[in-house]
Each structure stands twice: as C-alpha cells, then as structure tokens.
Amino acid sequence: MPPDYKKLYEIVCDLYANSEHFYYGQWDETFYTLRVFETCKELIQKSRLKVNKDVILTAAIFHDIGKTKLDTEEKIQEEWDDHPQYGAEITREILRDLKFDNEFIEEVVYLVKHHGDRPNKVEMLRTPELKILQDADLLADMGIASFIRPFLYSGKNKRKTINNVNYIKTTKSSNGTISKENLYRLNLKASRRIAKKLIKEANKLNKKIFKMTQSELLEG
Ligand SMILES: [Fe+2]
Structure with a gap:
C-alpha cells in the first residue's frame, strides 16, 4: 500500500500555514509542493526508469519543508541553501512519528537532503529517484x-x-x-x-x- 499522500500533504500544509512566508504569495509552498508532486508522477511515467515511486512521491511532499525553519526575511536570504538539510531533519522526525519503516524513511530523507544538489552545482552520483525529484522541482x-x-x-x-x-x-x-x-x-x-x-x-x-x-x- 502506498503512503497516504493526502494525509502527508495536509501535515506539510499545516506547517506552512503556521509559517509567516510560505503559505501565500511568491513562496506559497502549498502550491509548489503540489506541482512538484504531480510533476514527479509525470516524470516517473515518461522516463520509464525503474524507481521506488513511494519514496519519490513522499520526498516530493516534504522536499521544501525545511523552509519553515527560515521564516524571517534575513534567514530566507542568509540560510536559503540550508533548507534541504533542515528539511531532512524535519522529514525524519515526522515520518518516525508516523511509524514508517526506517529504511523507507532514510531513502526519503536522502532525497530531501540532496534535492538542491543539481548537476553543474554539485558533483555526485545521483540515484534515479534523486534525478527525478531534482528535475521535477525545476519543471514544476x-x-x-x-x-x-x-x-x-x-x-x-x-x-x-x-x-x-x-x-x-x-x-x-x-x-x-x-x-x-x-x-x-x-x-x-x-x-x-x-x-x-x-x-x-x-x-x-x-x-x-x-x-x-x-x-x-x-x-x-
Ligand atoms: Fe528546495
């Protein structure tokens, strides 16, 4: 059974709704999260890669949740690049509370943590799951x-x-x-x-x- 995506989306939307900057206007993550989620689905289908769909779609929902830790104008400017790392920690905590399997959690956390490490920015080996999430993030x-x-x-x-x-x-x-x-x-x-x-x-x-x-x- 796939995770209850709607429930996970509601959890992140609640976190964004409690923030000052990320639930309306140009940084409205309730919209961008939804778009990245749907774009991941499209890419999974079109790329025809053998991937763990549940891991990608869960990571899509959580990928920018670290922005809730940057909830002041100064932090948004100064710590923007740290949001994947912050997001990894928040994601792990939430998925543990929801009693997800540890292996699944770490695979999702890996994607959230590295979603900003794009080609030409960071040299690294990317799993097919990470490639899809990174691309969906741009395409969205x-x-x-x-x-x-x-x-x-x-x-x-x-x-x-x-x-x-x-x-x-x-x-x-x-x-x-x-x-x-x-x-x-x-x-x-x-x-x-x-x-x-x-x-x-x-x-x-x-x-x-x-x-x-x-x-x-x-x-x-
Ligand atoms: Fe991001």
Whole structure:
C-alpha cells in the first residue's frame, strides 16, 4: 500500500500555514509542493526508469519543508541553501512519528537532503529517484506556471502590471527558473523534452501578454 499522500500533504500544509512566508504569495509552498508532486508522477511515467515511486512521491511532499525553519526575511536570504538539510531533519522526525519503516524513511530523507544538489552545482552520483525529484522541482516552475511567481513578486515589490510584463519579456528567464540555455541543469532526457515544450508554451503566452500591454496611450 502506498503512503497516504493526502494525509502527508495536509501535515506539510499545516506547517506552512503556521509559517509567516510560505503559505501565500511568491513562496506559497502549498502550491509548489503540489506541482512538484504531480510533476514527479509525470516524470516517473515518461522516463520509464525503474524507481521506488513511494519514496519519490513522499520526498516530493516534504522536499521544501525545511523552509519553515527560515521564516524571517534575513534567514530566507542568509540560510536559503540550508533548507534541504533542515528539511531532512524535519522529514525524519515526522515520518518516525508516523511509524514508517526506517529504511523507507532514510531513502526519503536522502532525497530531501540532496534535492538542491543539481548537476553543474554539485558533483555526485545521483540515484534515479534523486534525478527525478531534482528535475521535477525545476519543471514544476516552468511553462504557464512560470508566470505565477513573477506576478506575485510584482505585487510584493509594488511593480506596475505593465512594467512587470516588460520585465518578464526582457529577462532571459521569461520561462521561470530555467531557459533553453541552461537545460543542462536537468538530469534526464525525458525532462529536457518536457522542458522544451514548456518553454515554447511560455514564450507563446509571453507574446500574448506582451501584446495586451501595447497601446497608443503609452506611445511617445
Ligand atoms: Fe528546495
């Protein structure tokens, strides 16, 4: 029997809901966690790798839970890179309380701990499970989804909608956290295929949104 994913998701959502920064706006982990979970499912299917699905999907739910330990503006800036390590500790504690098997727990904890150790950042041997989680984490923020975060940031930074559209258009990362130039950050061929499709989708939408901000009222 697979773990009760809904129950695990509710547990992490409660933790995020008790935080100040991670349940709304640009860092809303109740949304991003869900997207990483669903993207892992897609990648498990499309990559056709032989993997432990339960381990990957449980790790997807917990992967960013360490951010709840960074719940101040300063810590978010200074300790951001430590969230996988913090997350590993929190995940182990919760899964132990829920009486999961020790071997299963350590496999999940390993993925949470290393989810940020991507190719070209850290040299290491990656298990197929880790490759999927790392790639899903990037893919989840691409395509149409890549428009959500910049617009939420625009609210936070009090940027005008029209300026924000121009900002998205002119930055190379118009497709979110990754662009065609840095597809090397993905582990799997299947991921790169999905990424290219998402980038195309985002570029198309980008053009449409940009057109909406063109007006004679702004000329001259
Ligand atoms: Fe993360």
